[in-house]
Amino acid sequence: MTKQELIEMYRFCLKNGWVHNTPEDSVWGEFTDRNNCFKSYLKNIPEKDEIHILIGEAPPYYPNKQIPIKVNRKYFYATDQSCKTPYFQEPFKHFVNSDNEDWHLKKKPTYLKNMADKGVLIIDIFPFPIYQSTKIREQINKEENTSFPEDTLSNISEFNKYLNYYFLPRLSSLLNQLGKRTFKYYLFAPKLTSIQFLYWASNNDEIKEKLVNFDNITFESKAKWLNKSLEDFIQKIAETDVNKKSLVNLINNHPIFMNGSGQPSFNDFINGKKST
Numbered sequence: 001m002t003k004q005e006l007i008e009m010y011r012f013c014l015k016n017g018w019v020h021n022t023p024e025d026s027v028w029g030e031f032t033d034r035n036n037c038f039k040s041y042l043k044n045i046p047e048k049d050e051i052h053i054l055i056g057e058a059p060p061y062y063p064n065k066q067i068p069i070k071v072n073r074k075y076f077y078a079t080d081q082s083c084k085t086p087y088f089q090e091p092f093k094h095f096v097n098s099d100n101e102d103w104h105l106k107k108k109p110t111y112l113k114n115m116a117d118k119g120v121l122i123i124d125i126f127p128f129p130i131y132q133s134t135k136i137r138e139q140i141n142k143e144e145n146t147s148f149p150e151d152t153l154s155n156i157s158e159f160n161k162y163l164n165y166y167f168l169p170r171l172s173s174l175l176n177q178l179g180k181r182t183f184k185y186y187l188f189a190p191k192l193t194s195i196q197f198l199y200w201a202s203n204n205d206e207i208k209e210k211l212v213n214f215d216n217i218t219f220e221s222k223a224k225w226l227n228k229s230l231e232d233f234i235q236k237i238a239e240t241d242v243n244k245k246s247l248v249n250l251i252n253n254h255p256i257f258m259n260g261s262g263q264p265s266f267n268d269f270i271n272g273k274k275s276t
Helices: 003-015 024-042 086-095 105-117 135-140 158-178 191-201 228-240 242-253 266-270
Strands: 051-056 120-124 183-187
Touching: 003 024, 003 158, 024 105, 024 120, 051 086, 086 105, 086 120, 105 120, 120 158, 158 191, 183 191, 191 242
Parallel strands: 051 120, 051 183
Antiparallel strands: none
């Protein structure tokens, strides 16, 4: 990705209030560092076997911090930043078949190589820190029921435009680099982003067919959603639009692996444990 392409993407996100107004040279510099780290591990991807792609969301900018210190931003592909996060440790334990790590930062390059050797990669929907205190996120985090913008889930939403114009080309470029393989996608982004992604995927068969699913594991609705306002929101849109109802079916079939989502942890899903 060129600097011009990244900055264009950043400006689109800034216009929609998804990121802070950060100096563009800083945006490019941080992306370049992480991207170089990511590319250095691509050479470890095996030439055969399945490729497991974790679809995440870059770590947040915290409120009242225009450019917060790095300790608050735990990137997957940053060897000087923490590996003590669920989206790093849980896939590592499963794919590398190890649950005895003491998670030293100095070992992170080795951890990343171990996962790449097993065909495990992560690609962030947003390749730079997102703004965590948007209005829609604050509404979702409230317990009481509330109304949501009508175009939060729609084919003409700004989020859908972003996925089509900016995320999909990056994903396609990655797949082309990896060649003809069998791919599996795992949603590791927070609830709001993952649900909007699933809605978009419902109209993209090529993406949807690669998403892992629950198979024969049944999860009750109340056990699945810890956040009732989000559950009410999903039920509400399902009642008003036949097309949007397919989103509920997608959510019932495809797990969201993110702490706080109400879905199973990655290990519970892999081991077939049912939520209670």
